[in-house]
Amino acid sequence: MNDFIIFSGNSNPVLAKKICDYLNVSLGGAKVTTFSDGEIQIEISENVRSKDVFVIQSTCCPVNDNLIELLLMIDAFSRSSASRITAVIPYYGYARQDKKVAPRVPISARLVADLLITAGTDRVITMDLHAGQIQGFFSIPVDNLFAAPVILDYIKSNFNNNLVIVSPDAGGAERARAFAKRLNADLAVIDKRRDAPNMAKAMAVVGNVKGKIAVIFDDMVDTAGTLVQAAEAIMRNGAKEVHACCVHPVLSGPAVERINTSPLKTIVATDTIPLNSKSLGCDKIKILSISKLVGEAIIRSHVGDSVTSLFV
Numbered sequence: 102m103n104d105f106i107i108f109s110g111n112s113n114p115v116l117a118k119k120i121c122d123y124l125n126v127s128l129g130g131a132k133v134t135t136f137s138d139g140e141i142q143i144e145i146s147e148n149v150r151s152k153d154v155f156v157i158q159s160t161c162c163p164v165n166d167n168l169i170e171l172l173l174m175i176d177a178f179s180r181s182s183a184s185r186i187t188a189v190i191p192y193y194g195y196a197r198q199d200k201k202v203a204p205r206v207p208i209s210a211r212l213v214a215d216l217l218i219t220a221g222t223d224r225v226i227t228m229d230l231h232a233g234q235i236q237g238f239f240s241i242p243v244d245n246l247f248a249a250p251v252i253l254d255y256i257k258s259n260f261n262n263n264l265v266i267v268s269p270d271a272g273g274a275e276r277a278r279a280f281a282k283r284l285n286a287d288l289a290v291i292d293k294r295r296d297a298p299n300m301a302k303a304m305a306v307v308g309n310v311k312g313k314i315a316v317i318f319d320d321m322v323d324t325a326g327t328l329v330q331a332a333e334a335i336m337r338n339g340a341k342e343v344h345a346c347c348v349h350p351v352l353s354g355p356a357v358e359r360i361n362t363s364p365l366k367t368i369v370a371t372d373t374i375p376l377n378s379k380s381l382g383c384d385k386i387k388i389l390s391i392s393k394l395v396g397e398a399i400i401r402s403h404v405g406d407s408v409t410s411l412f413v
Contacts, residue, residue, distance in 0.1 A: 104151075104152055104153060105152060105153035105154070105155065105399075105403045106126075106129040106147060106149060106152050106153075106154055106155070107120065107121055107124070107126060107128060107129055107155045107156075107157065107399070108128070108129040108131050108145070108147075108154065108155070108156045108157070108174065108178075109128060109129075109131070109156070109157045109158065110131075110133055110156070110157070110158035110167060110170040110171055110174060111133050111166075111167070111170060112158050112159045112160070112161055112167040112170070112375075113157070113158070113159045113161070113191065113372070113373075113374065113375050115372070115375060116157065116159075116191065116372050116373070116375070116390075116391075116392060116395075117157040119372075119390055119392035119396075120157065120392045120395050120396045120399065122392075123392055123393050123396035123397075124396050124399065124400060129145075129147045129149075129154075130145070130146035130147050131143065131144070131145050131146065131147075131174065132144040132145075132146060133170055133174070141166065141169055141170055141173055143170070143173045143174055143177050144177075145174075145177050145178065145181060148181075149178055149181045149182070149183045150181065150182040150183070151182065151183075151184045152183055152184060153183075153184055153185050153187070153403050154178045154183040154185065154186045154187065155187045155189050155226075155399050155402075155403075156171065156174050156175065156178070156186070156187070156188055156189065157189040157191070157395075158170060158171040158174070158188070158189070158190060159190060159191045159192040159194075159373055159374055160190060160192065160193060160194030160195070160213070161192050161194060161349075161351065161373075161374040161375075162351070162353065162374075162377070164194045164195070167194070168194060168213065168216075171188060171190070171217075172216055172217070172220045173220075175188060175217070175220040175221050175222050176220050176221060178221065179220070179221030185223045185224065186221055186222055186223050186224075187222070187223065187224040187225070187226060187399075187402060188217055188222045188224070188225050188226070189225075189226045189227075189395065189399065190225060190226070190227045190228075191227065191228045191373035191374075191391065191395065192227075192228070192349045192351075192373040192374050193210075193213070193227045193230055193231075193235070194213070195209040195210050195212075195213045196210050196230055196231035196232060196235055197210075197231050197232075198210055199211075199231070199232040199234065199235055199238075200232075210232070210235050210238060211235075211238040214235070214238035214239045215238075217239075218239065218240060218241060222241060223241060224241055224242045224243075224244070224402065225239060225241065225242070225243045225244070226243075226244045226246065226395070226398055226399065226402065227243065227244070227245055227246065228245070228246045228247070228248060228348065228371075228373055228391065228395070229245070229246070229247055229248055229320045229348040229349065229373075230245050231320055231321065233245065244398060244402065244408045246391075246394060246395065246398055246408070246411070246412075247412055248348045248371050248373075248389075248391050248394070249279070249280065249283075249412065250394065250411070250412065251371060251389050251390075251391055251394060252280075252318075252346050252348075252369065252371070252389065253280070253283055253284065255346075255369055255389055256284060256316060256346070257284070260314055260316070260344075261314070262285070262286075263312075263313050263314055263341070264284060264286035264287070264313065264314055264315075264316060265281075265286055265287040265288065265289050265308065265309070265310050265313040265314070265315050265316070265340075266278075266280045266281040266284065266286050266287070266288055266289070266316055266318055267288075267289045267290070267291065267306075267308075267310065267315050267316065267317045267318070267331065267335060267343075268288075268289070268290045268291065268317075268318065268319075269291050269293065269317055269319050269327050269328060269331040270290075270291060270293040270327065271290060271292070271293075273318070273319055273320070274288075274290050276318065276319075276320065277290070277318050280318050286316075287308065287309065287313065288308060289306055289307060289308025289309065289310050289315070289335075290306075290307045290308060291304070291305075291306060291307070291331045291334060291335075292304040292305045292306075292307055293327060293330075293331070304334070305334070306334050306335055306338045310335050310338050310339065310340040311338060311339035311340065312339060312340070312341055313340055313341060314340070314341055314342055314343075314344070315335045315340040315341075315342070315343040315344070316343075316344050316345070316346060317331055317332065317335070317343065317344070317345040317346070318345075318346045318347070319345070319346075319347050320347065320348050320349060321347055321348060321349035321350075321351050322345070322347045322349070322350060322351060322352060322356065322368065322370070323351040323352070323353055323354075323356065324353055324354045324355060324356050324359070325352065325355075325356035325357075325359040325360050325363075326359065328345055328347075328359075328360075328363075328365070328368075329359045329360065329363040329365070332345070332363050332364050332365045333363070333364060336364045342364075342366050343364055343365055343366065344365065344366050344367045344368070344369070345365055345367070345368040345369070346368075346369045346370070347368070347369075347370050348370065348371050348373060349370070349371070349373050349374055350368075350370035350371075350373075350374055350376060350380065350386065350388075351374060352376070352377065352379070352380045352386075356379075356380075357379040357380055357382075357383050360383060360385055360386070361383060361385065365385060366385070367385050367386075367387055368385055368386050368387070369386075369387045369388075369389060370386065370387075370388055370389070371388065371389050371390065371391045372388050372389070372390050372391060372392070373391060376388065394411065397411060398411065
């Protein structure tokens with residue numbers, strides 16, 4: 102398997118190392134630094150001519166720096182005659198800006214897709230896109246992986262059968278329903294109204310949570326406002342206890358403080374995004390690794406096997 106190489110930017114080197122360990126390969130050598138004025142400098146120290154290159158980079162905080170790192174690395178590989186370049190983006194930043202919600206606003210998720218293609222990306226592997234239609238913004242193949250198998254295994258191992266899966270809003274009801282079906286659990290939905298970005302007000306709980314262990318499932322947790330209000334609403338409706346599961350632990354702003362003072366017992370997330378210093382000190386947060394899942398997708402993409410079969 103010496104005809105493919107894995108590289109990583111600075112966004113999540115720990116995850117990249119775990120993926121390489123799973124595949125039993127070494128991480129490709131790359132110098133990713135900055136000039137004194139903040140400009141990013143890229144220098145690839147491996148021969149990538151005619152190689153299948155995978156570059157792992159989540160576009161998490163600092164979002165813009167990590168995005169530019171990824172674009173510059175892809176450009177460097179393209180100019181070094183790599184045979185194929187796959188951007189492995191466990192967390193796709195700007196995904197929440199996938200449509201015009203007001204006059205004179207950009208569709209940022211589409212712009213990021215255009216930038217990746219223009220830089221020379223041949224394929225994208227990502228995980229739990231905030232909006233599935235973002236795949237249609239690309240004119241190249243996109244494999245949208247799901248962390249469901251990892252999270253489902255955790256839930257089955259740590260909770261009994263008295264479960265209700267809760268979607269924090271109507272938009273996530275389909276995702277929560279799929280989880281509830283595979284766990285043979287009940288389903289509830291929070292009726293939520295959002296007044297402004299990063300600000301939400303949880304209203305009524307649609308469904309029976311009384312006396313049950315509630316597990317809120319969402320694709321990401323940012324400032325945790327929605328999550329905490331949903332947890333409070335669930336407890337007011339008589340739930341025994343409430344937990345949360347998400348794929349992407351963005352956890353910006355006052356998220357950790359809100360989680361610590363909330364009725365949430367635990368919040369389980371994956372390592373698509375590395376935890377910040379505040380989050381590392383929160384005992385309620387538990388992290389599951391998606392390294393084996395991403396590693397398997399990488400090797401299947403390389404040899405031409407089905408990626409979809411990972412989730413069947």
